[in-house]
Amino acid sequence: MIDWVRVSITLARQTQHQWLQATIQPYVDRQQMIRPVAPISGTATDRFEITFQEPRLGKISDALDAIEAAYGFVIPAQCDAIEVSVDFTPRIPSASSRRLMFRALSHHFLPKIDLFAVKTAQPRFAWGAGKDFTRFTVPSWKLIKADEFHYAVNDYDCPATADATFYVGAKDEQIMWRIMDKVIDRQNRSAGSFVDLEEHRKRVRIEVTLQGSEIDLLGIRPISSLLRFDFTKLKTRYFSFKLPTFSDGLHPTGISIVGQEVEDRRIAKFLKTGIIGLSLMDAARGRFRDKHRKDFVRFFKERGLRTPRKMQSGQLGPMLAYGELDRRVEMALRKLTIREK
Secondary structure (H helix, E strand, O other): OEEEEEEEEEEEEEEOHHHHHHHHHHHOOOOOEEEEOOOOEOOEEEEEEEEEEOOOHHHHHHHHHHHHHHHOEEEEEEEEEEEEEEEEOOOOOOHHHHHHHHHHHHHHEOOOOOOOOOHHHOOEEEOOOOHHHEEEOOOOHHHHHHOHHHHOOOOOOOOOOOOOEEEEOOOOOOEEEEEEEEOEEEEEOOOOEEEEOOHHHOEEEEEEEEEOHHHHHHOOOEHHHHHOOOHHHHHHHHOOEEEOOOOOOOOOOHHHHHHHHHHHHHHHHHHHHHHHHHHHHHHHHHHHHHHOHHHHHHHHHHOOOOOOHHHHOOOOOOOEEOHHHHHHHHHHHHHHHHHHO
8 A cells, every 4th residue: 555655846826734735635534744845934835745644646636736726836746755565464363473474574575775875774673762672683783894794693683573663774765664563553653643453454564665766766756657657566676575595405524514504504594683684694605705715715626625616606595586475565566556547
């Protein structure tokens, strides 16, 4: 579903937010968040940001047409940000089933961004507001920068708990994901209000917030383009789930025993940090291998041994697509596309 869409408008004449609210009221089922941008005189301005909550795209179009008819547009309305979510509801409603779903989503979700490009982007989970209620699932940015061996299994690793919200990406950056056990709806923190969902309506949700360059990448900044958008295009980049692969079988040679120890540590890393932590560990191992490849090759040649294939080149620990999750996400996005057209 579309959780919200933030639209920016520039009017041909000034007005105040309450008059815009009255103009769009016939087309929405509740009050929308309208923010004046750089008020010119008092609270009046010709520029506004409107955040449409749980909208139908057709209703957004009708509301914007009404505003244009009343005030005129200097430039066409533009989409500045959007949040899209996919829900997973257990066949038999229960808290334990949702915990398993949360674990599956948070453990198999693999975002296609540099998790350490921004300090606040790395995977974490929060059970309250503020840093005192937030825990990283992998070692912090400072530790990783100091020593890449922190990518390996260590005491800093911590799996996200199902009663918390799992985050990937920074709040004010171009893209951020959240995975949660959704047991309430329409929460208003400032007013302290929310809707407590009945058991059969509770579900596990993954949502992605897109803004800035991500909007341009999708080509949906013009509202007219958003109205025609095929939401299944979001799946590959924003809803990517992977299965890890592990070597099986233990051969009675020293090298294979060492290799099995590595695989055991990879399994432990996955169980504690999910596919994100495992992929970071494998990437660090790959960089270490590439840096010392000549030394490894010399070591094996001097002992008359064949250099293991993984020591030569190629991806360490390849990932497979999580077919069942991929199919369910694609189905949900296809239904959303059909609903909005």
